[in-house]
Amino acid sequence: MDYPKSQACKTCDNCNEKSHIFSLLSQEELLVLNKDRFEVMFEPGQVIIKQGAPATHFVSLTMGMAKLYLEGFDRKKLILEIVKPWKLFGGPGVFTDMRYHYSISALTETASCFIPAENVKHLIRTNHAFAEAMIVHGSINGSKNFERLLSLTQKQMPGRLADVILYLANEVYQSNSFSLSITRQEIGELSNMTKESATRILKDLENEQIIKIDGKGIEILKLEALKDISLRG
């Protein structure tokens, strides 16, 4: 199998430019992180973090794209996020029962940096600003989950799908025209509907000329109309 050349970070130094939360650390503290961390490459489909497994490390994507999802009942998944480089994961689990509370698996060729949980906890105990940043980080995730709860429980399928398209455009691909790296099945897992419903409602949006679909490609034609559908539920 052709593995790509490892793009492993040589040191944590430049991470404080890329991963916001590390910019609060001194050179000395970055050295502590650097000591035990290691980087691993993942093929598409491979599991980076497994829900239920021991949460021994924080994980940060350094290359590629992955999906973060909850494993529910009957193998049903709920995707919470499409993950791109420089966000830190370890989630609630590292601070509670030492088990990961979600899974992350690679969508593309992906590199991840694994940092022992203890090293990060040590920083929390010794660096006030870093501890506060972790609280803020957790709070932002918390409020996003509130929005998700409302979208998923109170909106009907067109509203939920509009939310997902807007999320992909604004937060993932950062463009109103993008080529999906996820399947219809995964769009369904983001918006809590079956892949058949996802297909149908995408087509409805295309028929109303609100979006343009070309296989994996999606282009938002009428942003306001899409936002309107998101609001109306």
Added chain:
Amino acid sequence: MDYPKSQACKTCDNCNEKSHIFSLLSQEELLVLNKDRFEVMFEPGQVIIKQGAPATHFVSLTMGMAKLYLEGFDRKKLILEIVKPWKLFGGPGVFTDMRYHYSISALTETASCFIPAENVKHLIRTNHAFAEAMIVHGSINGSKNFERLLSLTQKQMPGRLADVILYLANEVYQSNSFSLSITRQEIGELSNMTKESATRILKDLENEQIIKIDGKGIEILKLEALKDISLRG
């Protein structure tokens, strides 16, 4: 109107026995909290914390019972928790955009202690153990929200209602036989269904002899059967 005698705490001292998170504070630190805090009584129905309003204070219930809920679309509510004394609220908002991200309103006569956000933030910056406890606190809430997301999105009504009954029995009333302080409407808002559906499914559970209903009273007759319904979804 007959107001009950205020049961205001005289000092924060005894709070470190009641509110777990304050047990990490020294006498000196408790004095800081004590200085600016104040207590307010609320009648049933009154709003203690309003979603969207400026998040200037942390709030802790000291007496009574309240509901914590998200205000969604078309006035629809999603109740996240039935709140009892000695838990701390301020939620994600105090650490992000300084707006509350949920509402809390009194179900019974309720007393709440308001603590200026700055005083708590000060403690976070000066007391490592307290900061870590806040991270753990936020992480526990985070993982509860994951469970809620799964229950609400992947289970059908009987499973969701079973989850709510088990939640009420285990976490709120701490007994398998209890008298509800909430309405059928609010049971619906906890389990994301209409009050009519809540009524019907409660009656189904009673017909199957899994629970016994007497107006506001609920008794769990077959705990295992109820857990089974919760699992099967």
Added chain:
DNA sequence: TCAATAAATTGATATTTCACAACTTTTTGA
């Protein structure tokens, strides 16, 4: 390159859930 596999689409049908209306029971406040 091509068969095998996975993904996407489409239609028909079944299930779940809601909305509305009518009615009964309980609670509340003057």
Added chain:
DNA sequence: TCAAAAAGTTGTGAAATATCAATTTATTGA
């Protein structure tokens, strides 16, 4: 205490969504 309001119940029909099956299209690995 009693009338008004709120909460709870029940039935019916409609809407939303899932399931299943069949088919087409795209992707992948030998």
